[in-house]
Every structure is written in structure tokens, then in C-alpha cells.
Amino acid sequence: MNYYSLNKKAPKTSFKDAVIKGLAPDKGLYFPESITPLPKEFFENIDDLSYSEIAFRAIKQFISPEIPEDVLKTIVEETLSFDFPIIQLNENISTLELFHGPTMAFKDVGARFMARCLGYFNKNNDKEVTVLVATSGDTGGAVANGFLGVKGVNVVILYPSGKVSDIQEKQLTTLGENITALEVNGTFDDCQAMVKKAFLDETLTNQMQLTSANSINVARWLPQLFYFMFAYKQLHKSYGDIVFSVPSGNFGNVCAGMMAQQLGLPVKHFIASNNENNVVTRYLQSKIYEPKPSIQTISNAMDVGAPSNFIRIQEIYKNSFESLNDNLSSYSFSDNKTREAMLEIYSNYNYVADPHGAVGYLGCKAYLKEHPNAHCVFLETAHPTKFLDVVEEVIKKEQPLPVQIEAVMDKEKASIEISSYIDLKNYLLN
Numbered sequence: 001m002n003y004y005s006l007n008k009k010a011p012k013t014s015f016k017d018a019v020i021k022g023l024a025p026d027k028g029l030y031f032p033e034s035i036t037p038l039p040k041e042f043f044e045n046i047d048d049l050s051y052s053e054i055a056f057r058a059i060k061q062f063i064s065p066e067i068p069e070d071v072l073k074t075i076v077e078e079t080l081s082f083d084f085p086i087i088q089l090n091e092n093i094s095t096l097e098l099f100h101g102p103t104m105a106f107k108d109v110g111a112r113f114m115a116r117c118l119g120y121f122n123k124n125n126d127k128e129v130t131v132l133v134a135t136s137g138d139t140g141g142a143v144a145n146g147f148l149g150v151k152g153v154n155v156v157i158l159y160p161s162g163k164v165s166d167i168q169e170k171q172l173t174t175l176g177e178n179i180t181a182l183e184v185n186g187t188f189d190d191c192q193a194m195v196k197k198a199f200l201d202e203t204l205t206n207q208m209q210l211t212s213a214n215s216i217n218v219a220r221w222l223p224q225l226f227y228f229m230f231a232y233k234q235l236h237k238s239y240g241d242i243v244f245s246v247p248s249g250n251f252g253n254v255c256a257g258m259m260a261q262q263l264g265l266p267v268k269h270f271i272a273s274n275n276e277n278n279v280v281t282r283y284l285q286s287k288i289y290e291p292k293p294s295i296q297t298i299s300n301a302m303d304v305g306a307p308s309n310f311i312r313i314q315e316i317y318k319n320s321f322e323s324l325n326d327n328l329s330s331y332s333f334s335d336n337k338t339r340e341a342m343l344e345i346y347s348n349y350n351y352v353a354d355p356h357g358a359v360g361y362l363g364c365k366a367y368l369k370e371h372p373n374a375h376c377v378f379l380e381t382a383h384p385t386k387f388l389d390v391v392e393e394v395i396k397k398e399q400p401l402p403v404q405i406e407a408v409m410d411k412e413k414a415s416i417e418i419s420s421y422i423d424l425k426n427y428l429l430n
């Protein structure tokens, strides 16, 4: 499969090259040259397929032939070594739990998949690759875990100081080896801007092979389409067309859901559920796309002011506002509303949601007001104990810690403080 840059000023390139570069030389995000829908029988017979088979068949066209099928099968199987259960809250609302992986956030799938692809491409290569990643909370830990010990790969994680949860910070600052955490005096947007600037800085790119493990990288982004298929497998007998409410920050996940829909997955509608960082909610109301500096919230992984993947969403809908508006709604919720939702979910359904899931739940409720017969699935993107203080304060109940979280609790944080792009550059050059 070839990929083109959405800035349309760079040559087309292969999957391998798109993964190794991360971002196109013209600063554009890569997008697959074609999307061939899967045969109808794939969806009709989905009950007979395992998660790995579904994932392999769904992603194959975007990877072939650069990774041979037997290797790709192994990559998919190793990536998906945990569960993705649906929990039904009531007749109209379910949640898809995406937090059963090693760092208990949905990013584990993309990070593990990408690490294995890069490991495969790099196996006969002497040149080291430096993976730069900006995180507002969950990507950093998932990438650190996914790339730990991968031969020939160094990972540098930029995170906004004081703006991620304690456990998220532990997950991304305590592994050592080939993982370094840079603690940025700024916001997630500052981190993301520095990473993008580094890709275009020839003093750096002439000396080192840089790539990204954010969702701008196709190998991190595309595997997220699996989730929507896994939800369909579990729900299609009870509910025909599903509505998905996706807690959204950088918009990679909802955009991957739209790719699943392009592959033929029956989806009735998407909801991008936002905290007060709501550039897309405002766009759908006003047709004006106006990124703003991000605001700190209790659903911090979504504290993104300028979502990278919105341009891919526009490409899927051929830049037609009307087509996008038909298929996507977006709502924005305050921290107070999010807290109320966490309490409501706990009191009514005895279910503990994290703040991001709670925003997704609110998105379902807003949509259901207008479409009372729909079935809405909100994605539970991270385990509630990753936000222990907020969760325990809201539901007034101590939470048991899963082993994945306990494992990092007592580890020593190691980070390097930086406050500008020059600091990042000096770090990379030295």
C-alpha cells in the first residue's frame, strides 16, 4: 500500500517508509492511497472469527506486501494478547473497555503494533531510530511499555509538567533502558509542536533517523480501527447499527473508527465527546475551525487544543462539511458535568468509569435525547485507577489497584526538564 501526504507536496511512499518517517517531508500526515471495503461475508461471519483474525484481515491491505502475511499474523496476535469486553449499562448504553493491556489505556494496541512493525523493519539495519512522542497522559506510558528493549530504537517522550496524572507519570518516567522522559514546562500542544518541528529540522534529520509514535504515525493510528470491529462482534446480534461515542483529544481514535466504517463496518453515527478542549464541537456548530491553546481538565489525555487527526477526518469525508456533519456529532462537557456523570454511572449501574469514559457517557446521553431508540457504545479509554484521586474523591470509595498499576507505584521517577525547542534539540544532539 502506498501512502500520500495530506499536504500533497511530498512524494507517495510505502508503508515501511511512512512508519519510519512518521510525518511526510512536507509536514503532512500520511494517508492510505486506497481503502477497499471488506467483503460482506466478513461482517456476516464475524462470530466465527477471533479478534486476531478480524484484526489481521482488516489491516492487511494497509500493510501488504512490506510485512509478509505470516509475520503480520504474529504481530497482530502478540499485540492483542488481552481482552476488549463490552459492558452493557442499560438498553441504550454500553461501554467498550479498552484498558486491559499492560498500561491500562487504549493506546497499548497501537503502541505494541507499531513497536513490532518498526522492530521488523529495523532488524537488519544498523542505524538507530529515535522515536519522538508527545503525550497528554496515556500515549507516553503505552509507547514506553511497547518499545521497551526494542533493538535499535530509542524513545524520547515529551510530557507537560504537572498536567498528567501521578500514575501516568510513573508509567512514562520509570522504565529506563531505551526510554527517556522529557518533562516540558508547557502544555501538550507545546510538546506536540516541538516534536513536529524536530521532524523538519535538517540539523537533526541529517544526523539521526527520527520517527513519531503518536497517532500521526500510520502504524500507531490504524490498529485503533480494530476496537470498533470488536464492539460490533459483541453487539451485532442485539443491536443493528451502533452509535460510537469516542472520548476525543488528538482525534486518532474516532478517525480510526471512520476507517473501520470505510471498510464496511455498519456504524450508525459517531460522536466525538470532548472536555472543554472543544475545537471540533465548535467547528460543527460554526463551520469555523479555530484551534485554541489547551485547557487543563480532569480528563487530561484529551487536553489537546489542535488535534492532529482532524485533517485525516476531512480527507475521509472529502472535505465536505455536510457529509461529515451527517456522520459525526460532537459535544463538549465541563469537569463538573464529568464528575456528575462518574457519580451517576456508579450510583445507577455500579460501574466505575474514568473521567474520559464519563465524557463519552455524556456524549451518548446527549445523542440519545434526539435519538432515543439508538444503542450507543462509549469507549472506556483508560482504567479508572489511572485517575485515582479524582475517581475516589467523586465516588467516595477506595479502589483496588490492578497489578499493572501496582507494578509502577513505588518506582522512582526519572525525567529531564526542558522548556524550549532548543533544549529538545540539544538533548537529541548530545
Ligand SMILES: N[C@@H](CCOP(=O)(O)O)C(=O)O
Pocket: 134, 135, 136, 137, 138, 139, 140, 213, 214, 215, 216, 249, 250, 252, 301, 302, 304, 308
Ligand atoms: N491523548 C494523547 C495525546 C496524544 O495522542 P496520540 O493518539 O496522537 O498519541 C495522550 O494520551 O498522550
